[in-house]
Amino acid sequence: MMVDYLALWRAMLIIGVFSYALWKESPYFRFCEHAFLGSALGYTLVITIKTINTTAVFPLVSEAKIIYVIPIILGIVLFLRYSNSTKWISRWPIALIIGVGTALGMRGVLYAYIISQVKATATASFMTDNALTNFNNIISVLTTILVLLFFTFTVLKGEKEGSLMFQLRKISRLMIMLTLGAFFGSITMARLTLIAGQIKELLIAFGLLTS
Amino acid sequence: MSGIQSRNIPVALVFVCGLIVTVAFFIDVPMLSSISDSLQTWAVIVSGFALGLGIVNMLAIHSRHISRKTSGQWPFSVVFILFFLAQAAPGLVDIKTLSNPIYVWVYTNIFSPLAAAMYAILGFFIVSAAYRAMRARSLEAAFVLIAGIIVMLKNAPIGAVIWSGFPVLGTWILDVPSAAGNRAVFIGAGIGTILLGLRVLLGYERGYLGGR
Amino acid sequence: MEVRSKESSGFWEKLENIDHRILYWILIVAIAIPYLRPLGIPVPVTEPVQDFYNTLDALPPGSTMILEISSGPSAYGEIGPSSEAVMEYLTKIYPEHHGGDRLRFVILSVSEQGPLMYNAYAKPKFDETGWQYGVDYAYFGFISGLETAVARLAEDIPSLLPSDYLGNDIDDLKAMDGIHSYKDIAAVMVWDSMGATEWYVKHWASKGVKVGNVCVAVSLPAYTMYYKNKDMYGFIGSSRGGAEFEYLIGKPGDAVATTDTLSLSHLWVIILIITGNIGLLVEKYFSHSKR
């Protein structure tokens, strides 16, 4: 039976990573950690240079789009932060990055996080012919409103024990706990599925299982 | 800080870039959307160059470990640099198709197995986290616990075998209270993102401009 | 500082502070058993997977689909078997149901890792079933730009995909004839472990093009929401969804075996949670009886 050395090597790497959990942080784990960090940095460098080539250097050099000189200069200016006298200008490219990122973040959440959720709640109908759907929609709308109130900063502070606000806050806190539990239940499955694949690879590498 | 070097220029730059890219989402003016697109492409390019700062940062830390022979660390810093070169050099040699045999070997036999193993280690962590934390110490913790177990039994085929109600109840918990609670948190996070964005664009969050 | 009385039972005390490594070793055993001796626990088919199957089967032959492969090796364990089952369906079972006629595929990746999964799961199946590259399907490799690329793809496909990953010009690819924008695409499918589906929902589903995906379980809640809001025609969640799809197309395989290990490992987590809570009750009982 021909021993598949590569599969054995890959199995040793899997065991190296798992040794952190199954044993402790050891030189074996540290070797895998630094091998991974090194190859990952190499991989990121190669992909980044490839991206800069296609998005900046290629348009500038062969398509003569002079405008691409600006981002390249801004990119080089970043390195002026290493000397104190020119550090101030190295903040300009950072400002571009933060400005664009902040705007993309705000644009991104407007519909995905706010409007489509408000729409889903506002168009929930209680008058459908299916009684269960009506009941579910009532529960959904109430839960969304209650949990949203829970996250107010100045309104629902739950002042005095027993006051309406305190009760509302208690109920919405329970709803949040229910949501956390439900997410825990659905995410657990993912974690256990991934480890199954690795155990299978170990069994195959050590010949206990034919793939 | 004299005029050109003052801190107000980066803050103004953040405001202008942020304003253009935000407004371009709503207003359909060709000039505006082309500026907004190029700003986004430039941000990608500049972040690409920033990787140089990352490499300098990492190589500085690891070469300091090697020169000072920090015990228990310097041999691994050597390992780090070796594997960095083993993946980067062959990749750069043939950057067009990335088909250099060494690059492919290191990617398939170092990078990918470690990635899959590191992703899978979560299976262990969920077990110890569940055992330690999923305890009904209070009414709230009991809610987390009950919802968690029911949804887990909905996902595991064995759940349906134990009681056919689990998939139905689990789906209901996920679709109704949990989805509704999640919507509220999404809305909150959305408003929070926009307000934080405003604080950044208006220059209130300016910690990042500190320094000499 | 509440002083713990000595008589509280030693057994539950030890169980409470058990070394986490023991729990991990028992988990390994619980996972290895079904691989060595399969249990074959039945997997009922859920709505999202059934709708996913029905929508694909209802697509008129000859229509074109976008296949976005944006997952990488770290998620093969979870969505590899499902993607294989989907390819088995698209290349063999769909033609059987439609008198040998096929769908056409425009394939791309907005993640750098995508090409690896294309070579591992898509290309072999196309070659195995004799599909013609350039006529039945075309692959455009890694396209940078993340969300912006997906948005521009909807508006003007040729401008974002000037040449395929082998360098052929888009006009020479027969598969791309008449493909200009979202209007020429019947449906989108995403093999997703990085969240690209969100962008396709935002920029394609909003224009009426159906979106479905093979996804990692961690994003199930998000896609359940999109599915409930009718933004998605269905999804195959992790290997559990893959097992359902394998049963649906009558070819139980890798995903079914993985689901067996799921049952045992899930049971182990549930046993731990129950034991932990029994320990808590015993502790409360002991501290009450002491007072």
Place this chain on the structure above:
Amino acid sequence: MAFFVEGTVFGLIMFAIIVILALLTLQKAKQGYVREVRTLPGIEGIREAIARCAETGRPCFLTTGHGGGGLYTSRGPQHMAGIAILSLVARLTARLGVDLVTTWPFPELLPVAEDTIYQAYLMEGKPEEVRPDMVRYLAGYALAFKMGYIGQLTRENAGAAIVTGAIWPSDALQMTEPGVLIGAIQIGGAPTMDTMSMLALTCDYIFIGEELFSAGAFASEDPIQLGILFSSDIVKIGLILLMIVGVLLTMMGTNISPIFDI
């Protein structure tokens, strides 16, 4: 309506209302009208964690996580929320003489982190205590970044770990369960509930959803920034009313969903 991008008019109206309300409450706060705001458990948690680090002499770790995208992507604000928390943490570690270690997966965050830390140490009058290895780049690839993070966290025996910002569910558990195993106080924060369900298992204090984004305002204790939070409440009450009106209209049979798509 060629002037507006199709299908974003409702979004523009909503966005404009949020911005105008924020500017109004900002103005009011400058004139001294500040409503009393509830406390944020996470902020108290950070103070307690760093105080404990000072007692035990163990370092304090901080990261804004990977989240699948850097500062220039739509994840930008989530990283900036973590950076705002960093400025509070750095001021506390400077004041109490605790070793601060921050780890980053995206290179463009390095200069931002370095300047934020230097600014905080400057405000505490200890700029000379800033050391170069307080800011460490680990790797762009998420899994390598997390492996490097848990390796260093364990080897340097962190006393506190603050994991707030662009955190995905798998980031959450991979980074915080090791923190529990070495006995560190942990503070977690993420925008979405799927990540929070993991952080709730392992962290002593958590920022949920909007709390993460407003932590910066709370940390700054600047009445003007806290003033903006009041506008967030007004928007939420407004949205609740919109939902109620929407449900009533739907009950009466009118289909209101097209309004959201104009």
